[in-house]
Amino acid sequence: xxxxxxxxxSNRTNLLLLAGLAALPAxxxxxxxxxxxxxxxxxxxxxxxxxxxxxxxVTGAGSRxxxxxxLYKIDRADLSIVxxxxxxxxxxxxIGINNKTQTVYTTNTRTNSVSAVDLKxxxxxxxxxxxxxxxxxxxxxxxxxxxxVYVSDVGDPSSIWVIDGKTNTFSxxxxxxxxxLTGMAFAGSxxxxxxxxxxxxxxxxxxxxxKNIEKTFPxxxxxxxxxxxxxxxxFVTNQKSGTLTVLDTDGTLLKTIETGAGAIGVAxxxxxxxxxxxxxxTGTTTVIDANSYEILADLQTGSHPNHVKIDAEGIAYVxxxxxxxxxxxxxxxxxxxxxxxVTKIN
Numbered sequence: 001x002x003x004x005x006x007x008x009x010s011n012r013t014n015l016l017l018l019a020g021l022a023a024l025p026a027x028x029x030x031x032x033x034x035x036x037x038x039x040x041x042x043x044x045x046x047x048x049x050x051x052x053x054x055x056x057x058v059t060g061a062g063s064r065x066x067x068x069x070x071l072y073k074i075d076r077a078d079l080s081i082v083x084x085x086x087x088x089x090x091x092x093x094x095i096g097i098n099n100k101t102q103t104v105y106t107t108n109t110r111t112n113s114v115s116a117v118d119l120k121x122x123x124x125x126x127x128x129x130x131x132x133x134x135x136x137x138x139x140x141x142x143x144x145x146x147x148x149v150y151v152s153d154v155g156d157p158s159s160i161w162v163i164d165g166k167t168n169t170f171s172x173x174x175x176x177x178x179x180x181l182t183g184m185a186f187a188g189s190x191x192x193x194x195x196x197x198x199x200x201x202x203x204x205x206x207x208x209x210x211k212n213i214e215k216t217f218p219x220x221x222x223x224x225x226x227x228x229x230x231x232x233x234x235f236v237t238n239q240k241s242g243t244l245t246v247l248d249t250d251g252t253l254l255k256t257i258e259t260g261a262g263a264i265g266v267a268x269x270x271x272x273x274x275x276x277x278x279x280x281x282t283g284t285t286t287v288i289d290a291n292s293y294e295i296l297a298d299l300q301t302g303s304h305p306n307h308v309k310i311d312a313e314g315i316a317y318v319x320x321x322x323x324x325x326x327x328x329x330x331x332x333x334x335x336x337x338x339x340x341x342v343t344k345i346n
Contacts, residue, residue, distance in 0.1 A: 032297040038079035040342040061091035096140030107137035183226035196224040217251030271314035278305035303339035
């Protein structure tokens, strides 16, 4: 009888151990990890995902040793470059897409202009400026429902270009928006833009109809650079403090998360309810649980992670800039194999 009890107890223990071991692969599979990295072009900066053809489109502004500019079409499965659209006259940096009209808009910081590209034909539709003496175009925010495009113009004071998507022409400016406006996001309603104001470490709520700032509040960190929303909360990367802050849409600070020096790119994944922060100086991309705010992973993705996009399945793509610096005569050219890449996180 004692022996039988012993074997029964042992069997129960073994079953529990086996069940635990069987659960381990599932836990490992659920963990965020780098699946693949590949070259993405020259001088890469930002990307969009085309919901119609499924490809990733990456801006490339060229480099000091290889001037030029292009929009690279990348297969999300194997990260291969399958095509490119030449934009050498106005090298692109920032990018936004209207999936309904299949039009991509790029900010061409070096030439202070914006370009519209038709993805169906692969042709440049138009390149235009706002008519002023100078500007510094940076981020693109697209209102697909109303076919309106907003472009941040960094300055002191900053402004936002408003572009008519029907005619692909400059419409008007929203002016006097503070020192160094960079990132922009909608939080549900399309008549309000939440914008990061780096010069004052704040977030501004801008009414697109009245063209005025309704409210400003602290970002919770130093040098807020980019912003995104899930409709109820705001996620802000603060470049100087190396943090991601979570705020409600009224400006109440909910959480501060240390992600890494040079926190810049930010993305929200509604499928898995996760937040991503690309940290340029540390070469890492931080994955955060959007419920508990726990850091799930801190992944080495490239030399200078700059931008993150999430597809419909919850797979993340990180655009990594290359290491900068002017070539020095008589010195060997440093080859950066971890820059100008796209990294797939699964």
